[in-house]
Amino acid sequence: MLDHCSIVHKGGIVLWSRSFTPEASQLTSSSSSPVNSLIRDALIEGRVAEEKYEKGGYAVKWTFVNDLELIFVVAYQRILQLTYVDDLLGALKIVFVELFQPFLAAFVASLHAISSSAVVLSMTEATRWNFENALEGWDIAFDKLLKGLENKAAEDRKLRLRPAARPPPTPSPGSSDVDLLPTESQPGTVDEQQIARNVEALKNRLRGRGGTRAPGRGRTRKDPRNGRDSHPNSDSDVAIKHKQKGKVLRRWGDELPSESEMASLDFSYEKLSDQDHHPASNDLEALVDEASRGIRNKDGLYEVRDWEFTNDKAADDVIARALSGSYKESKPAQGSLGTLGSLFARFTGSKVLSEDDLKPVLEGMKQHLMKKNVAKDIAEKVCEGVGESLVGRKVGGFQTTYATVRLALSNSITHILTPKTSTDLLFSIRAKLMSPLTSAQQRMPYSITFVGVNGVGKSTNLSKVCFWLIQNGFRVLIAACDTFRSGAVEQLRVHVRNLSMLSVGGAGDSEGRVELYERGYGKDAAGIAKEAIAYGRDNGFDVVLIDTAGRMQDNEPLMRALAKLVSVNNPDKILFVGEALVGNEAVDQLTKFDRALRDFSGAGTAVAKGRGIDGMLVTKWDTVDDKVGAALSMTYVTGQPIVFVGTGQTYTDLRQLRVANVVEAILSD
Amino acid sequence: MTSQRGIVSVTVMESLPLMVPKPLAIILLVVITMVVVLYFIRRGSHTRGNSIMLVGISDAGKTAILSTLVYGQTLSSHASLQTNTCILPLNKKGVTLVDIPGHPRIRAQFREHLPDAKVIVFVVDASSISRNGSIVAEYLHQILHAVVTILPSQNPPAILILAHKCDLLKSGTVPSTSSLGQLATNRVRNVLERELEKRRQSHTRSVAIDELGADGEDSSELGGLDCNGPPGESFKFVEWEGGVIEFIGTWVSIGEKVDLENEKSGNGSNDGLKDLMTWLETHI
Ligand SMILES: Nc1nc2c(ncn2[C@@H]2O[C@H](COP(=O)(O)OP(=O)(O)OP(=O)(O)O)[C@@H](O)[C@H]2O)c(=O)[nH]1
Ligand SMILES: [Mg+2]
Numbered sequence: 040m041l042d043h044c045s046i047v048h049k050g051g052i053v054l055w056s057r058s059f060t061p062e063a064s065q066l067t068s069s070s071s072s073p074v075n076s077l078i079r080d081a082l083i084e085g086r087v088a089e090e091k092y093e094k095g096g097y098a099v100k101w102t103f104v105n106d107l108e109l110i111f112v113v114a115y116q117r118i119l120q121l122t123y124v125d126d127l128l129g130a131l132k133i134v135f136v137e138l139f140q141p142f143l144a145a146f147v148a149s150l151h152a153i154s155s156s157a158v159v160l161s162m163t164e165a166t167r168w169n170f171e172n173a174l175e176g177w178d179i180a181f182d183k184l185l186k187g188l189e190n191k192a193a194e195d196r197k198l199r200l201r202p203a204a205r206p207p208p209t210p211s212p213g214s215s216d217v218d219l220l221p222t223e224s225q226p227g228t229v230d231e232q233q234i235a236r237n238v239e240a241l242k243n244r245l246r247g248r249g250g251t252r253a254p255g256r257g258r259t260r261k262d263p264r265n266g267r268d269s270h271p272n273s274d275s276d277v278a279i280k281h282k283q284k285g286k287v288l289r290r291w292g293d294e295l296p297s298e299s300e301m302a303s304l305d306f307s308y309e310k311l312s313d314q315d316h317h318p319a320s321n322d323l324e325a326l327v328d329e330a331s332r333g334i335r336n337k338d339g340l341y342e343v344r345d346w347e348f349t350n351d352k353a354a355d356d357v358i359a360r361a362l363s364g365s366y367k368e369s370k371p372a373q374g375s376l377g378t379l380g381s382l383f384a385r386f387t388g389s390k391v392l393s394e395d396d397l398k399p400v401l402e403g404m405k406q407h408l409m410k411k412n413v414a415k416d417i418a419e420k421v422c423e424g425v426g427e428s429l430v431g432r433k434v435g436g437f438q439t440t441y442a443t444v445r446l447a448l449s450n451s452i453t454h455i456l457t458p459k460t461s462t463d464l465l466f467s468i469r470a471k472l473m474s475p476l477t478s479a480q481q482r483m484p485y486s487i488t489f490v491g492v493n494g495v496g497k498s499t500n501l502s503k504v505c506f507w508l509i510q511n512g513f514r515v516l517i518a519a520c521d522t523f524r525s526g527a528v529e530q531l532r533v534h535v536r537n538l539s540m541l542s543v544g545g546a547g548d549s550e551g552r553v554e555l556y557e558r559g560y561g562k563d564a565a566g567i568a569k570e571a572i573a574y575g576r577d578n579g580f581d582v583v584l585i586d587t588a589g590r591m592q593d594n595e596p597l598m599r600a601l602a603k604l605v606s607v608n609n610p611d612k613i614l615f616v617g618e619a620l621v622g623n624e625a626v627d628q629l630t631k632f633d634r635a636l637r638d639f640s641g642a643g644t645a646v647a648k649g650r651g652i653d654g655m656l657v658t659k660w661d662t663v664d665d666k667v668g669a670a671l672s673m674t675y676v677t678g679q680p681i682v683f684v685g686t687g688q689t690y691t692d693l694r695q696l697r698v699a700n701v702v703e704a705i706l707s708d
Numbered sequence: 709m710t711s712q713r714g715i716v717s718v719t720v721m722e723s724l725p726l727m728v729p730k731p732l733a734i735i736l737l738v739v740i741t742m743v744v745v746l747y748f749i750r751r752g753s754h755t756r757g758n759s760i761m762l763v764g765i766s767d768a769g770k771t772a773i774l775s776t777l778v779y780g781q782t783l784s785s786h787a788s789l790q791t792n793t794c795i796l797p798l799n800k801k802g803v804t805l806v807d808i809p810g811h812p813r814i815r816a817q818f819r820e821h822l823p824d825a826k827v828i829v830f831v832v833d834a835s836s837i838s839r840n841g842s843i844v845a846e847y848l849h850q851i852l853h854a855v856v857t858i859l860p861s862q863n864p865p866a867i868l869i870l871a872h873k874c875d876l877l878k879s880g881t882v883p884s885t886s887s888l889g890q891l892a893t894n895r896v897r898n899v900l901e902r903e904l905e906k907r908r909q910s911h912t913r914s915v916a917i918d919e920l921g922a923d924g925e926d927s928s929e930l931g932g933l934d935c936n937g938p939p940g941e942s943f944k945f946v947e948w949e950g951g952v953i954e955f956i957g958t959w960v961s962i963g964e965k966v967d968l969e970n971e972k973s974g975n976g977s978n979d980g981l982k983d984l985m986t987w988l989e990t991h992i
């Protein structure tokens with residue numbers, strides 16, 4: 040059972056949606072709906088290539104129609120194994136686009152007013168936009184599709200459960216994932232008979248029109264245009280090569296509509312373009328001219344009638360073919376202009392990007408990213424995401440595929456690197472220190488915990504942060520919670536001595552600006568941190584910086600200990616310190632630190648939910664030149680911002696990341 | 709070695725025209741003219757400096773407003789992934805209406821559209837402003853900073869803050885719609901003034917960290933919150949040095965069709981955006 044299905048435009052407008060349960064329909068009207076969460080947490084973050092997204096008990100799957108900027112989304116209970124969801128998305132996409140192509144194209148154009156102003160101006164009249172009329176018939180079409188696929192899935196399940204008792208009547212088990220038409224001759228429930236009747240009626244109607252359908256209700260029904268036996272093979276080839284989503288995407292994009300559809304669609308196209316020429320092209324005054332409005336209104340009426348006509352005749356045909364999977368791949372016919380024409384097309388644009396066009400370019404981009412030290416997994420996912428959002432898109436003007444991909448990649452990397460939460464640490468510290476208190480409360484210092492693997496420069500960079508905080512007039516307490524590695528406490532003591540000397544020379548009154556809180560070695564780090572925070576609170580410190588022992592991400596006891604420190608003290612920020620030199624390791628380190636913190640720190644403590652990493656500090660930035668891929672890997676994995684980068688050995692070698700700068704470095708040759 | 713290579717390249721250059729067959733040269737010529745022509749057509753279609761830019765955090769209601777104004781009906785919406793650019797008939801002209809997504813990772817696009825903006829409409833969800841005050845103020849701060857740093861040669865855009873979703877404000881006595889708008893704008897103004905004051909104080913006292921590759925000049929320092937009021941006074945919109953900031957309360961109802969014609973003449977039932985339309989008409 041589905042919970043929710045929507046068809047939405049990337050700009051935010053919902054074209055159509057339906058909820059199947061009261062809970063789902065309540066949820067969809069709130070901003071925490073599965074669709075909204077999908078967009079915010081996955082699509083905008085560049086996680087486009089992932090298979091599915093889970094949120095609040097729902098599994099969400101989606102697919103794009105890039106040239107019309109549509110997203111088809113389906114949400115269902117996570118515990119359900121809905122096998123037909125991919126097929127449903129694919130079929131919805133085909134049918135919806137084919138039925139409403141002209142309207143959708145006009146709609147999308149209206150949201151890109153600049154790029155095609157002439158078309159849009161004639162459209163802007165509010166009365167022309169009647170979404171209900173324009174999408175009339177879709178509800179019925181949707182029902183048919185869903186029912187067909189649900190029945191098919193139920194049938195498959197039954198067959199799987201009792202394979203011996205009732206062998207499949209259609210002797211083509213290999214094509215079962217492609218052939219989605221309900222097995223019509225299967226006697227069984229009322230529903231199935233209903234479907235069979237529908238299909239029969241459909242076929243009759245089609246026969247009446249096209250005349251080429253094979254007669255009778257034969258089990259080995261052949262598609263008129265291509266032997267049905269042949270195309271399942273080609274399709275399943277694709278299915279093996281590529282996952283379901285991609286396969287379907289390709290199908291509709293390169294599909295040649297049948298003649299009859301072509302005719303009906305063309306008819307409405309003509310209507311549409313007739314109207315477009317009506318107002319004296321660019322004349323803005325014509326927009327509000329009363330006389331021309333009247334005419335256009337009349338046209339609008341005609342158009343509505345056309346639409347009904349189109350829907351009625353073509354819809355069933357399209358649905359039937361979507362269900363039977365008879366949409367086969369075919370290359371669009373070459374223009375009659377031949378080579379010269381295609382040369383022309385290449386120069387003047389309007390080329391549709393196909394997966395084949397994109398593949399080599401994306402592969403090149405992936406190699407390039409990896410050369411820049413982006414972890415392999417991340418490079419793959421980012422490029423796949425870029426590809427996913429480009430397939431089927433028309434490239435206009437004089438853009439080459441390469442330039443298009445590069446631009447999309449640049450945008451994608453920018454989005455991934457741009458923080459989604461504020462990185463203004465000073466502001467958050469001040470906000471906490473200034474927040475109003477009740478009389479019973481005592482002002483708590485702002486606490487930052489530094490975590491990471493061994494030898495990445497935690498203590499050094501902690502000292503740099505400390506220096507900067509002192510400069511900003513804060514009193515800072517450093518808690519030496521690395522009770523593991525010998526020399527760790529002494530190292531911090533040296534830093535504190537240096538820093539207090541520096542601050543004497545620097546910002547005015549420096550009485551006890553920085554102090555070290557230490558309890559030697561071998562003790563429980565979580566306890567020391569707690570004492571330190573209490574000490575800081577009682578002695579008027581503004582910030583407590585907690586240094587923890589470096590640990591390998593696979594060492595579970597140590598990871599648990601770290602999680603305990605976090606859950607006991609609930610620091611305001613958890614900063615992960617990592618090297619810019621790290622390559623593929625970055626993914627493993629961050630994933631495991633983040634997960635360990637979340638999993639272990641949630642259990643039975645004051646902290647309601649496990650907390651993950653809040654941000655990263657990337658060290659040794661000066662040693663990697665433009666191979667700054669680690670920044671991308673780290674932000675992609677955690678979704679959190681890089682708060683600082685360390686660029687050297689002195690206390691002032693601390694910088695803030697500038698996104699444009701990093702993007703440039705990553706893309707530079 | 710080098711001189712030899714030079715000679716070789718010269719001879720190649722000389723033989724180049726001979727190597728290009730005539731038809732190809734003609735095609736080349738045609739293509740080049742097309743490039744030039746298309747370039748100018750594309751440039752010409754841009755309408756500069758006359759657009760309305762909708763900004764505000766995610767879920768504020770920007771897309772809902774856009775669909776109401778442009779399509780005459782409030783379509784339901786979800787978080788936007790990309791900018792919408794529509795033509796809005798206003799004052800017998802087509803005015804570009806731009807809706808910038810509010811998600812923090814993609815909102816920076818407002819900078820590209822800022823030079824074209826004659827009006828910035830900052831949309832605030834009045835029903836959740838107490839909860840979201842600090843993140844709304846953070847975004848508004850960025851916008852104000854960007855406006856203040858516009859070159860003096862260009863006219864700065866007019867700024868309107870919309871206290872949107874007035875319909876969700878429920879107070880005990882069910883006041884009339886006009887006082888609801890008043891309530892919403894007051895609330896939004898108060899929260900934002902308080903939050904912006906916090907930001908101003910924090911920023912004047914801060915020593916910021918340099919950004920990578922930044923060379924002093926274009927520092928990350930966020931200003932733009934100075935006021936003309938007496939020194940020591942907290943942030944007030946009316947005293948903001950960057951220009952006039954106005955407030956209007958608005959709402960839309962999802963799924964409802966709006967007859968914009970009637971609305972303009974004042975006898976429509978859904979008049980949630982009426983004040984906005986009036987304001988836009990006088991400022992475009
Ligand atoms: N009650 C009420 N709800 C509204 C109003 N305006 C918008 N909404 C709802 O608020 C939600 C968010 O509106 P959007 O227009 O999509 O928000 P947005 O500002 O475009 O958000 P982003 O695109 O993410 O930046 C939608 O569910 C709207 O239905 C209003 O005036 N009243
Ligand atoms: Mg939006």
